[in-house]
Amino acid sequence: MPEATLCIDLLAVVRKNLEESLRRKEIRRLESAMADALARVDGALFARQPAKEREHIACRAGCGTCCVVNVGVLYPEALRIVRHLQQTLTPEALHQLRQRLGEMYHQTLGLDDEERLFLRKPCLFLDAAQNCSIYTVRPILCRSVTSANAEDCRDALASVALGEESPVLMNLLQKESWEQLFTLWGEVIEAAGLEGRSQRLVTALYQLLPQAEPEEIFWSGARWRSL
Numbered sequence: 001m002p003e004a005t006l007c008i009d010l011l012a013v014v015r016k017n018l019e020e021s022l023r024r025k026e027i028r029r030l031e032s033a034m035a036d037a038l039a040r041v042d043g044a045l046f047a048r049q050p051a052k053e054r055e056h057i058a059c060r061a062g063c064g065t066c067c068v069v070n071v072g073v074l075y076p077e078a079l080r081i082v083r084h085l086q087q088t089l090t091p092e093a094l095h096q097l098r099q100r101l102g103e104m105y106h107q108t109l110g111l112d113d114e115e116r117l118f119l120r121k122p123c124l125f126l127d128a129a130q131n132c133s134i135y136t137v138r139p140i141l142c143r144s145v146t147s148a149n150a151e152d153c154r155d156a157l158a159s160v161a162l163g164e165e166s167p168v169l170m171n172l173l174q175k176e177s178w179e180q181l182f183t184l185w186g187e188v189i190e191a192a193g194l195e196g197r198s199q200r201l202v203t204a205l206y207q208l209l210p211q212a213e214p215e216e217i218f219w220s221g222a223r224w225r226s227l
């Protein structure tokens with residue numbers, strides 16, 4: 001196992017909590033298990049990275065450079081975002097979001113990662129100040145993108161248009177830790193007989209937001225394609 005991964009004890013607790021919440025099929029317990037896991041990973045990363053090292057993370061409020069990529073979410077992550085939106089947006093704002101999701105869904109349908117980048121269309125949740133408007137419930141994979149140099153990110157995006165590749169120096173501890181949590185969650189959910197595969201954020205929300213009780217669909221074991 002590479003050094004840049006989460007410790008076995010932490011993963012065991014995260015697994016146990018998630019398994020328990022899935023067995024009980026209670027959305028609040030599931031959300032609590034997810035919030036607990038996210039806080040544990042945040043805490044572990046903070047403890048393992050000296051302040052000097054953290055200073056080298058370029059990602060911060062006001063930089064949405066990378067928010068033009070395909071982002072994958074697990075079903076419970078999408079449910080968490082849907083609940084957040086329902087609790088924080090007015091009915092009118094929700095209606096407008098559904099319309100914009102529909103447009104984005106059709107514009108990006110079938111695009112691979114490179115084609116999506118080339119489109120240069122920002123995520124619907126990136127606000128005018130280049131901040132993530134769903135920051136507290138943002139997907140795990142958004143958390144995993146931690147660049148050491150914002151200029152590298154801009155160069156990398158520009159080079160896509162030229163058909164070239166430009167490297168981005170990443171914080172591997174952050175990247176691999178969040179990806180490890182993402183993989184673990186997917187495996188545990190799948191082992192519980194539920195949909196453990198990821199879906200594009202836009203597609204997931206386009207499908208789930210209009211549903212009256214999206215969590216009931218999850219608990220039924222429905223797969224993404226049958227929605």
Ligand code: SF4
Pocket residue numbers: 064066067068071123124125126127131132133134135138139142
């Ligand atoms: S959810 Fe937030 S962090 Fe993720 S791509 Fe969208 S705006 Fe960026």
